[in-house]
Amino acid sequence: MCRNIRTLHNFEPPATNDEVHAAALQFVRKVSGTTKPSQANQAAFDEAVHEIAHITRHLLDHLTTSAPPKNREVEAAKARARAEVRYAR
DSSP states (O other), rough: OOTTTTOOOOOOOOOOHHHHHHHHHHHHHHHTTOOOOOOOHHHHHHHHHHHHHHHHHHHHHOOOSSSSBOOOOHHHHHHHHHHHHHHOO
């Protein structure tokens, strides 16, 4: 999985539309192999981002869990600790 796409489910407060859009944008960039599409492909690129963001929001709104919501700060600290170990030299 692309490291820039973060888990969005089961957080308090829930994922924002900006977070969902950012994840959709990263997904489309990864699949298309480009961060900036050509002018000829811009409309298709933008449509794909919009549709994936919509489907992602739909998925997040309909997922259920019995686990308690995760804390964003705690999860961010865990990610920083993993990165420190990964990139320590």
